[in-house]
Amino acid sequence: MITRGEWGPGGDGATGGGGGGEPDPRANQVAFSGVLEDSAEDLxxxxxxxxxxxxxxxxxxxxxxxxxxxxxxxxxxxxxxxxxxxxxxxxxxxxxxxxxxxxxxxxxxxxxxxxxxxxxxxxxxxxxxxxxxxxxxxxxxxxxxxxxxxxxxxxxxERELLRARQDADTERQRVQHLATTLQRTLLPPVLPRVPGLQVAAHYHHASLDEVGGDFYDLFPLPENRWGMFLGDVCGKGASAASLTSLTRYTLRAAATYDPDPVSVLGTLNTVLNQESRGDGPRLCTVIFATLTPHPDGYDVVLASGGHPPALLLAADGSVSFQPTDGGQLLGALPDAAFVTTAVRLGPGDCLLLYTDGLTEARVGAGPERYEEEGLYGLAAAVAPTTAPELIGAVQQVLARFGDGVQDDVAVLALGVAPTG
Missing domain, CATH: 3.30.450.20 (PAS domain)
Incomplete structure (x- = not known):
């Protein structure tokens, strides 16, 4: 508020001229009018x-x-x-x-x-x-x-970034660095420690020039449970990165609200249908699981939406794919169906989740693919084993295939440590 005598004719708070020392009321009126014209819209x-x-x-x-x-x-x-x-x-x-x-x-x-x-x-x-x-x-x-x-x-x-770009040997190096950096933001930097579980994961880049669409995560849920997912979005590059980010955030948020695996995949399917654009639907395959501790290990409930089945390596050396046939691709249909299966992990048991970049890899110069039979054979050869050892065996296979791995591969394994 402007009070009497606050502003003089000189605009500096001095009083009006003359010898009386009285403020000039006209100066106050002019200043007050200026404030009134300074409307909220003008501000x-x-x-x-x-x-x-x-x-x-x-x-x-x-x-x-x-x-x-x-x-x-x-x-x-x-x-x-x-x-x-x-x-x-x-x-x-x-x-x-x-x-x-x-x-x-x-x-x-x-x-x-x-x-x-x-x-x-x-x-x-x-x-x-x-x-x-x-x-x-x-x-x-x-x-x-x-x-x-x-x-x-x-x-x-930004100037430092510009200098770094100018020092790059080639444009390819810059693109590779950008793709690798962005890819890291779409994966958890470190998997959390889960009481009573051994956890290991690996991501294999088929190309350093493009951002892939494979993803995985492991995170805590209320009531001492854990959520876990692994999936593969349709596409490469920026569109795949955008879809991967949307999918990961949606799965985490949905699981916090209702951890039921079918409900979580249903929420993601709804979001993907709503996010579909003129250039086509936004599609992905996902396997989602909840982990609930029991005295000797964990109860795992798996739900699959068009994703390859999880592979169980039991403590007795047996190997089996966990049946989730019939789970439909996410984002393709408004009311997609999902299939669940339950697994109890005890001491010495290990569960492997993977993307189809592994089973579709070429095993040689010809068209022959690794397929699920090849993965089953690897698992049978190493079972029983631990999660870190299983991931290490998969990494050796990928290294042996070399350029035969034409799509990105994500693998996630978890197991209960053997007793004794």
Whole structure:
């Protein structure tokens, strides 16, 4: 509030002229009128940071003049014509699809994310982005509000990245590094320790130039249980990375809400059907399991959606595929069917999950494939065994195949340590 005598004719708080020392009421009236004209809309339009509002699919419906000025675009070029992701660099679009958007959907708010906008002249503008989902009175999401801060003075590391790229021997090395780095973000860096279980995993890259679609994870659930999954999405490259990220986050979130394996796969199937785009459905195969401890080991309930069956290596040396035939591919049908089976792991038992890149690998120069018979033979030769030893045996097979492994391979094994 502006009080009497606060502003003088000189704008510095001095009182009016003359010898009386009384403030000039006309100066106060002018200043107060200026404040009234400084409307909320004007503050929004010319704020020191950018603001925009989008629909849930990312389409821009409102943007302030500050952000338009940074972009060098008119309101007509942006509102109703572009999604927020369209304003980003190619790398930023990929990060938005694989990380930013899924986290925002799960958490409702995400902040301080470093991205780059592309201006009308093609220049890159480093920014820090904060987004929040606005809900209605019933808690249903309505739109997304995003704040954009100019981060040009905070992005010295971009210059380091540029120098690193310039020092790269070839463009191929840069692409390989990007693909490898992105692939690592789609897999757990370290598998957690599970009481009473030995756990091991391995990921084999068929090509260093492309991001594969195989994935796995192991994570705790309420009531002393654990969730586990392994799967393979359709496609390669950026589209596979985006789908893999969506699938992993959905499986984790669904399992936390309802850990029943069929329910978890059903939720993922619904999400994939809803996320299907004009270029075709988003498909994947998954085997999901819940692990519940019992006095001598773990009870495992497996549900499969079009995925190769798990392989059990028992303590007595026997080997058997766990039947999940009939489980349907996820994302293809609105009401896909899934098949479950139960396994009790006791001391010395080991369970192997794998993707079809292993069984479809060529075993020589000809067309012969490894197939499930080859994997069964390997398991029979090493059983009984431990999870780390089993994964080591699979790695040796993959190394022997060399270029015959034409698709990425993910393997995950868990077992109960033998007694005595």
């Amino acid at each position: 929004y339009e010319h704020a020191p940071c950018g603001y925009l509002s989008t629909l849930l699919d990312g389409q821009i419906v409102k943007i302030n003049q500050t952000l338009l000025g940074w972009l060098g675009r008119s309101r007509a070029e942006v509102v109703g014509q572009r999604r927020f992701a369209d304003l980003l660099t190619v790398g930023g679009q990929l990060y938005h699809e694989t990380h930013f958007a899924p986290l925002l959907r799960m958490q409702g708010e995400i902040g301080g994310i470093a991205l780059e906008l592309v201006t009308a002249t093609g220049d890159r503008l480093p920014v820090l982005v904060t987004s929040k989902i606005k809900t209605d009175f019933d808690g249903q999401p309505m739109l997304i509000r995003t704040t954009v801060f100019d981060a040009r003075d905070r992005r010295a590391y």
